[in-house]
Amino acid sequence: MDLSPSAHLDRVYREHHGRIVATVIRVLGGDFLQAEEVVQEAFADALVQWPREGPPREPKAWLMRAARNKAVDRLRRGERLDARVDALEVAAQVEQDAAASPDERGWSDTADDTLRLLFTCCHPALSSEAQVALALRTLCGLTTEEIARAFLVPSATLGQRLVRAQRKIRDARIPYIIPDEEMLAERTLGVLHTLYLVFSEGYAATEGPELLRVDLCAEALRLGRLGRELMPRDAEVASLLALMLLHHARRHARVAPDGGLVLLDRQDRSRWDRAELNEGLAQLDVALALGARGPYALQAAIAALHAQAPSAQETDWEQIVALYGRLCVIAPGPVVELNRAAAVAMARGPAQGLALVDDLEASGRLEGYHLLPAARADLLRRLERWKEAATAYQRALALVRTQPERRFLEERLREVLDASREP
Amino acid sequence: MKYLLMIYENEKGWMELPPAEAGQLLAEYGAFTASLKKSGNFIAGHGLQPTATATTVSIRDGKRLTTDGPFAETREQLGGFYLVDAKNIDEAVAIASRIPGARAGRIEVRPVAEFDNTPD
Numbered sequence: 001m002d003l004s005p006s007a008h009l010d011r012v013y014r015e016h017h018g019r020i021v022a023t024v025i026r027v028l029g030g031d032f033l034q035a036e037e038v039v040q041e042a043f044a045d046a047l048v049q050w051p052r053e054g055p056p057r058e059p060k061a062w063l064m065r066a067a068r069n070k071a072v073d074r075l076r077r078g079e080r081l082d083a084r085v086d087a088l089e090v091a092a093q094v095e096q097d098a099a100a101s102p103d104e105r106g107w108s109d110t111a112d113d114t115l116r117l118l119f120t121c122c123h124p125a126l127s128s129e130a131q132v133a134l135a136l137r138t139l140c141g142l143t144t145e146e147i148a149r150a151f152l153v154p155s156a157t158l159g160q161r162l163v164r165a166q167r168k169i170r171d172a173r174i175p176y177i178i179p180d181e182e183m184l185a186e187r188t189l190g191v192l193h194t195l196y197l198v199f200s201e202g203y204a205a206t207e208g209p210e211l212l213r214v215d216l217c218a219e220a221l222r223l224g225r226l227g228r229e230l231m232p233r234d235a236e237v238a239s240l241l242a243l244m245l246l247h248h249a250r251r252h253a254r255v256a257p258d259g260g261l262v263l264l265d266r267q268d269r270s271r272w273d274r275a276e277l278n279e280g281l282a283q284l285d286v287a288l289a290l291g292a293r294g295p296y297a298l299q300a301a302i303a304a305l306h307a308q309a310p311s312a313q314e315t316d317w318e319q320i321v322a323l324y325g326r327l328c329v330i331a332p333g334p335v336v337e338l339n340r341a342a343a344v345a346m347a348r349g350p351a352q353g354l355a356l357v358d359d360l361e362a363s364g365r366l367e368g369y370h371l372l373p374a375a376r377a378d379l380l381r382r383l384e385r386w387k388e389a390a391t392a393y394q395r396a397l398a399l400v401r402t403q404p405e406r407r408f409l410e411e412r413l414r415e416v417l418d419a420s421r422e423p
Numbered sequence: 424m425k426y427l428l429m430i431y432e433n434e435k436g437w438m439e440l441p442p443a444e445a446g447q448l449l450a451e452y453g454a455f456t457a458s459l460k461k462s463g464n465f466i467a468g469h470g471l472q473p474t475a476t477a478t479t480v481s482i483r484d485g486k487r488l489t490t491d492g493p494f495a496e497t498r499e500q501l502g503g504f505y506l507v508d509a510k511n512i513d514e515a516v517a518i519a520s521r522i523p524g525a526r527a528g529r530i531e532v533r534p535v536a537e538f539d540n541t542p543d
Contacts, residue, residue, distance in 0.1 A: 125512050172534045173424050175511040183513075 008055060009046055016060045017141030018226070020067050022113035025120075027071040030176040032138070032166040034074060042067035064110075114139070115230045116176050118223075122191040123174050130165035131194045132201075137162055139226065140219045150214050151201065188231065192240045192296065195223050199244050204402065217248050228283075235290035238283050239297035245280030246303035249273040260411070261404040265312035277307045295331040298323050317347035334365040342375055350382040370399035374409060381412065386420030425466065425535035426515040427506055431499040432528025434473045451523040459507065464518060468505035499528055506535075 017039065025035040042063050056062035121134040136142045136150075148158040168174065179187040202216025224241040231237045253267035262268075284300045302323050309315035324340035337360055345353025357376050366372040377392030393413040400406050440448070452470070459465035474493045481488050493500070502524065509515040512532070519530040 123512075125516070172532075173511040175513055177513075179513075 012059045014141050018139040022117035024067050024071050038070045039067050122194045146214050235292035238287035239292045242280045242283035243296050243300035249276035261408040298327045350379040354379040370396045386416045389416040427533045428519045429531040430503045430524040432502050434500045464507045466506040470503035474500045
């Protein structure tokens with residue numbers, strides 16, 4: 001397929017922005033703000049030169065060279081003597097790289113730069129909102145406007161958040177490094193948590209003018225794949241990628257033609273993305289072979305059981321109950337308990353599930369969370385306790401925020417109200 | 424780069440500590456400070472007397488106003504500090520996490536602002 005020059009450059013931009021900015025940040029001694037300017041300038045040059053002279057054979061190498069040269073120019077022009085001395089060294093390195101063949105041209109170096117960028121964006125000294133915004137901006141090459149729309153915040157707010165984070169990296173001296181062995185596992189979990197936040201936000205938000213919103217799930221997958229490539233021996237990274245793939249594969253079946261939400265038990269499983277499910281299952285195998293035992297692996301294993309079941313009824317619910325049980329131990333929390341209760345209801349009947357949900361409600365730990373009354377309502381409905389089910393649906397409706405979920409609950413409320421009126 | 428590590432904790436906790444435990448904690452602080460000096464990170468560090476001893480001063484309309492106590496009542500109070508030299512935030516945080524007070528209270532890590540005209 002022939003692409004117009006600007007469409008071609010757009011694709012190159014999205015594909016390579018992360019790696020190029022990652023290297024330029026290192027060249028500039030960790031200066032995110034300047035690095036971004038330099039990379040924008042390089043792409044602006046490409047926009048002028050490529051249509052005129054034809055696109056280069058190796059677009060990424062071209063852009064990398066252009067951006068590095070600009071970065072070195074900036075360092076040379078810099079006022080500080082020490083920076084100018086560093087610049088000479090960097091310049092020598094850049095020239096050496098340019099002289100090397102494409103294969104030798106420090107692939108491992110740019111990979112390490114990308115990993116440095118990933119760890120710096122997800123540094124625990126930055127707020128999680130800032131981590132998410134920085135990762136999407138630098139690694140995924142999204143614009144400030146795109147990220148702002150994705151999170152439904154004003155563009156100015158997001159811009160400020162980014163600038164504040166970039167300044168903190170500079171002023172508090174957040175190092176541009178891959179953490180050493182001692183901290184690596186802990187910091188990797190921080191990175192994964194940030195990716196998971198991006199994915200969850202994309203997965204939960206089926207609201208808003210979708211055409212204007214970037215697909216955050218796809219961006220999280222892109223970052224997950226990048227993480228896999230950069231940290232091939234890490235079991236948790238593979239687990240998270242598996243988890244995201246196995247959920248993302250169900251996306252088309254999750255939304256009804258009218259935009260409403262379709263729960264797992266009513267989904268048309270032929271609409272699941274088989275290729276993605278298989279990729280997810282393969283990633284889970286890799287994760288388990290690497291010794292994965294963490295929360296992402298457990299959740300991925302649960303999703304894998306769903307992926308392999310021909311229908312909700314023919315799902316191995318007892319094994320899912322067991323997996324949630326282990327999740328309750330290693331990553332305890334009321335939402336996990338609620339999920340376990342729902343699985344118990346499927347495995348052993350709604351009455352047993354309801355008892356667990358009632359305990360949870362009595363504990364008050366999920367106050368204000370719409371899925372608690374929604375789960376309760378569903379179990380009461382299955383027990384044909386229509387009036388109580390209706391009350392619970394009404395409580396869930398008072399708490400729900402997204403439009404598709406609201407529509408789903410309203411529909412179920414009508415069903416149970418109709419049933420309660422029948423003699 | 425210099426970082427100020429501020430130790431915030433509930434000062435009542437300190438005052439209610441049995442003497443033996445207080446002695447042990449002080450010994451821990453002593454060992455920690457010695458290790459910082461040995462590693463070359465130490466610039467300064469002190470524990471502070473309780474907020475009951477604090478006096479707050481301000482100048483308004485050219486007049487000095489002196490009042491008793493800290494400017495705000497909070498659950499955790501500044502109980503002491505270290506000024507350290509660290510190569511980056513990771514090293515500063517690693518040092519802060521070794522402060523005995525991090526276990527009961529929390530440590531705020533702030534980079535020191537370097538101005539061009541700051542005398543060294």
